[in-house]
Amino acid sequence: MSKKPRARRDEVPPDLQEAVDAFLAHLSLERGAAKLTTEAYESDLVRFAAHCGRAGRTNWSEVGLAEVDSWVRALDRKGHAAASLARRLSAVRSFSAHLVRVGLRRDDFTELAHGPKFRRKLPGMISAAEAAKVVSAPDTSTPQGLRDRAMLELMYGSGLRISELCSLEIQAVDAESGLVRVTGKGSKDRVVPVGETSLVALQVYLSHGRPKLVRPKTGSALFLSARGVAISRKTFWLGVKQAARRAGVSVPVKPHLLRHAFATHLLEGGADLRSIQEMLGHADIATTQIYTSVDRTALSAAHRKHHPRGRGKGL
Numbered sequence: 001m002s003k004k005p006r007a008r009r010d011e012v013p014p015d016l017q018e019a020v021d022a023f024l025a026h027l028s029l030e031r032g033a034a035k036l037t038t039e040a041y042e043s044d045l046v047r048f049a050a051h052c053g054r055a056g057r058t059n060w061s062e063v064g065l066a067e068v069d070s071w072v073r074a075l076d077r078k079g080h081a082a083a084s085l086a087r088r089l090s091a092v093r094s095f096s097a098h099l100v101r102v103g104l105r106r107d108d109f110t111e112l113a114h115g116p117k118f119r120r121k122l123p124g125m126i127s128a129a130e131a132a133k134v135v136s137a138p139d140t141s142t143p144q145g146l147r148d149r150a151m152l153e154l155m156y157g158s159g160l161r162i163s164e165l166c167s168l169e170i171q172a173v174d175a176e177s178g179l180v181r182v183t184g185k186g187s188k189d190r191v192v193p194v195g196e197t198s199l200v201a202l203q204v205y206l207s208h209g210r211p212k213l214v215r216p217k218t219g220s221a222l223f224l225s226a227r228g229v230a231i232s233r234k235t236f237w238l239g240v241k242q243a244a245r246r247a248g249v250s251v252p253v254k255p256h257l258l259r260h261a262f263a264t265h266l267l268e269g270g271a272d273l274r275s276i277q278e279m280l281g282h283a284d285i286a287t288t289q290i291y292t293s294v295d296r297t298a299l300s301a302a303h304r305k306h307h308p309r310g311r312g313k314g315l
Contacts, residue, residue: 008046008050009046011050011053011054012046012049012050012053013049013052013053013057013058013059015058015059015060016049016052016053016057016058016059016060017046017049019060019099019104020042020045020046020049020095022102023041023045023095023098023099024038024041024042024045026098027041040087040091041091041094041095044087044088044091044092045091045092045095047071047088048067048068048071048088048091048092051067051070051071051074052067052071055067055070060099060104060105061104061105063109064109065109065110065112065113067109068089068092068109068110068113069113069114071092072085072088072089072113075088089110089113092110092113093108093110093113096108096109096110125251125264126249126251126253126257126258126260126261128261128265130247130249130251131156131258131261131265133247133248133249134152134156134240134243134244134247134249134253134258135149135152135153135156135243135258136149136247137242137243137244137246137247138152138239138242138243138246139246140204143208143209143210143212143213144209144213144226144239145209146201146204146205146208146209147205147209147210147213147223147224147231148236148239148243149201149204149205150198150201150202150204150205150209150223151165151223151231151236151239152239152240152243152258153195153197153198153201153202154180154194154198154201154202155255155258155259155262156258156259156261156262157194157195157197157198157262158180158192158193158194158195158198158262158279159192159259159262159263159266159276159279159280160180160182160192160259161184161185161256161259161281162233162236162237162255162256163233164182164183164184164281165223165236165255166223166230166231166232166233166236167183167221167230168180168182168221168222168223169220169221169222170206170220170221170222171220172222173194173202173222175194175199175202175203178193178194178195178196178199179191179192179193179194180192180194182281184281185281185283186283188281188283190278190279190281192279193279210222210224213225213226213228214228215227215228215229216228217229223236233255236255237254237255240253240254240255240258241253259280262280263276263280266279
């Protein structure tokens with residue numbers, strides 16, 4: 001598809017363009033926006049202002065939700081990607097808020113505007129057997145290997161985010177009740193079950209791995225680096241990549257993939273979505289519902305493979 005030429009400034013009514021120029025100057029001079037950022041805003045706002053001009057609007061006080069919606073629909077018809085539409089709409093939202101701040105508008109004309117609906121990308125897939133290979137891959141003859149084994153067990157067994165895992169403290173784990181207290185996004189605490197396998201790996205690490213990583217100024221961090229401080233996400237990321245190589249797993253394995261595997265395998269095993277939401281720490285169940293799509297995909301594949309009518313040859 002050939003791209004249409006950019007909206008030109010001479011297509012924009014003077015009063016509309018004057019306010020756009022003032023906003024761009026505000027971005028550059030007062031907020032210190034980079035040149036490329038200012039140019040991106042200029043491109044988007046000139047396009048929108050030209051659209052408003054073609055609709056007969058000559059002053060920003062005349063512009064309303066109808067112009068925003070019709071502009072987004074027009075861009076959508078031209079084949080603009082959802083991410084591109086969202087970025088352009090974000091520029092117009094920032095501009096509208098600026099007009100209210102400087103007194104050129106009494107209200108924000110983008111307040112009720114709806115952005116494009118993104119199609120959520122399904123998380124990568126890894127089987128339970130592959131996950132088990134990765135989790136058991138670290139060399140447990142070293143303190144670091146014992147640490148990585150315990151971390152991998154906990155990530156796959158309890159669905160923790162990498163940031164949550166790296167920031168755990170010793171007192172967060174209650175081995176007797178099989179629970180771990182996690183501080184997630186927005187500093188919200190949640191309590192997550194820890195399986196027996198994870199507890200065993202944690203106990204071995206605490207007994208034989210962590211003591212060898214402790215240094216004079218070591219605090220209460222559960223998982224330690226070679227310097228005796230809380231392990232960084234980068235260090236653990238490298239440990240995951242190394243474990244995946246040792247396991248011979250062909251799927252690109254990132255830490256978050258084990259969290260996805262935790263949720264997917266729970267769902268496949270019959271766990272209800274609300275329980276998975278609680279364990280993952282999702283504020284909105286809509287975020288958790290992506291795993292129902294993963295599960296449906298797996299079910300469809302199983303049906304085609306195993307059911308006598310799953311591979312029909314047609315009528």
